[in-house]
Each structure stands twice: as C-alpha cells, then as structure tokens.
Amino acid sequence: MVWRMAKLTDDADYDAGETFEKVSTYQMIILMKFNQQPRYTYEELARETGIPDRDLMRSLMALALAKPTQRFLCKEPRSKDIGPQDVFFVNDSFASKHYKIKVTNITVKETEPEQQETRALVDENRRFAIDATIVRVMKARKTLSHNELLAEVVEKLMNHFKPTPPVIKSRIEALIEREFIARCPEDKRIYKYLT
Structure with missing residues (x-):
C-alpha cells in the first residue's frame, strides 16, 4: 500500500x-x-x-x-x-x-433536507457577498442613487451570481438598519455612506 x-x-x-x-x-x-x-x-x-x-x-x-x-x-x-x-x-x-x-466514488443524490440546507447556506453566503459589495461601492462613491447602486452591485457580482433587484433592495434596507448607509433626507432615492 x-x-x-x-x-x-x-x-x-x-x-x-x-x-x-x-x-x-x-x-x-x-x-x-x-x-x-x-x-x-x-x-x-x-x-x-x-x-x-x-x-x-x-x-x-x-x-x-x-x-x-x-x-x-x-x-x-x-x-x-x-x-x-x-x-x-x-x-x-x-x-x-x-x-x-x-476506482472512483459514486455520487449519492442529496436528500431533500440536505438540498434545503445547501440552498440556505448558498443564500446566506450570497447575502454576505451582496452586503459587502454594497458597502464597498458606497464607501468608494459616498453617495449614489438607488438605480446606480443596483447597477454597480449587479455588475460587480456578475461573475459569481446575478442578484435580483428585490434581493439587493432588501440588503440595502438591512444595511440602513445596521447604519452602514442612509437615505438622503432631501431625496429618498439617494443613499449616502455613513463613516
């Protein structure tokens, strides 16, 4: 051996x-x-x-x-x-x-609970990636409109996965709650980075 x-x-x-x-x-x-x-x-x-x-x-x-x-x-x-x-x-x-x-291993089909666990883990990792990308973009640009932020986040993550606008919007809301970014008081469609 x-x-x-x-x-x-x-x-x-x-x-x-x-x-x-x-x-x-x-x-x-x-x-x-x-x-x-x-x-x-x-x-x-x-x-x-x-x-x-x-x-x-x-x-x-x-x-x-x-x-x-x-x-x-x-x-x-x-x-x-x-x-x-x-x-x-x-x-x-x-x-x-x-x-x-x-001799090669045979792949065993995932059970439904394992598939759900895998999907949940992938979703969680994607949420972290979206959050990090939003923070990086906002840190570099300081202020951006909602549509510009969406476009930049999608562009930066395109090689990994394509996030949907509703998911990005929910992550923006989560970052606002956590005080990483805020809406401009004059125009609610514009976000600013909080240092």
Whole structure:
C-alpha cells in the first residue's frame, strides 16, 4: 500500500491474476478490513471503521455496485441500494484485463433536507457577498442613487451570481438598519455612506 495525495495504491492478488488498485482512503480502509475476516455487514463496517455514513455508503457503492471491471466486493442481497444488514465480501471471481484499476466514488443524490440546507447556506453566503459589495461601492462613491447602486452591485457580482433587484433592495434596507448607509433626507432615492 502506497499513499499518493488522498489516493492509495495497492497490489492485490485475485484468482484471475494480480491488479494494481488506485482507491480513496476510505475505500482502502474498507478493503483492508477484509484481511481480518471474510464478511462484514454494513453496520459492522460503519462501527469498526468509523467512516461517516455518507462516505461509507459512497465508498461501498463504488466497491460493490460499480462496473463489473471495478467490483472488488460482492453484496448480499443483490440490489442497487445498501441497507444496514447487507453483507459484503471479497469478489473472489474478480477479473480485469487491465493491470491498473482506478476506482472512483459514486455520487449519492442529496436528500431533500440536505438540498434545503445547501440552498440556505448558498443564500446566506450570497447575502454576505451582496452586503459587502454594497458597502464597498458606497464607501468608494459616498453617495449614489438607488438605480446606480443596483447597477454597480449587479455588475460587480456578475461573475459569481446575478442578484435580483428585490434581493439587493432588501440588503440595502438591512444595511440602513445596521447604519452602514442612509437615505438622503432631501431625496429618498439617494443613499449616502455613513463613516
């Protein structure tokens, strides 16, 4: 076994011949467990390796459910999903024409709560980016009309994402409440930077 920048390589002997495997760290930890005993359930692997569930699931899918040329493990019952009582064992009939085999992780679809959490995090990061951009623009210009401020903020953030005018307006209101900027008393459509 050799460590190479978050990937491990291993020479393995199977009934059909010798292979050179390039796998992730988690995949190698899983494969090394099979040197100790021939069969493991998902729960046993989770408990004994300490690999987080999401990563363990991805690694086992790559090792047991991938293309036949990369299927180092077998699984019972034979299905496309992995359950806590599923049993894994070494695929003794593994054979490949290639000496070098690179095993890639399979991406697991995000669940609805994970998608909502991701969206909330993205929205929060975008709010911070909009706030910072508004403050930078106002600090440089001191006073700007509402439309000029909108145009500059959209232009500066265009490479990252395109903020909508209602979102920018809500962030302007938040910055007014936090006293970073204020409306001019003479013309409410003009903002001034507060130092």
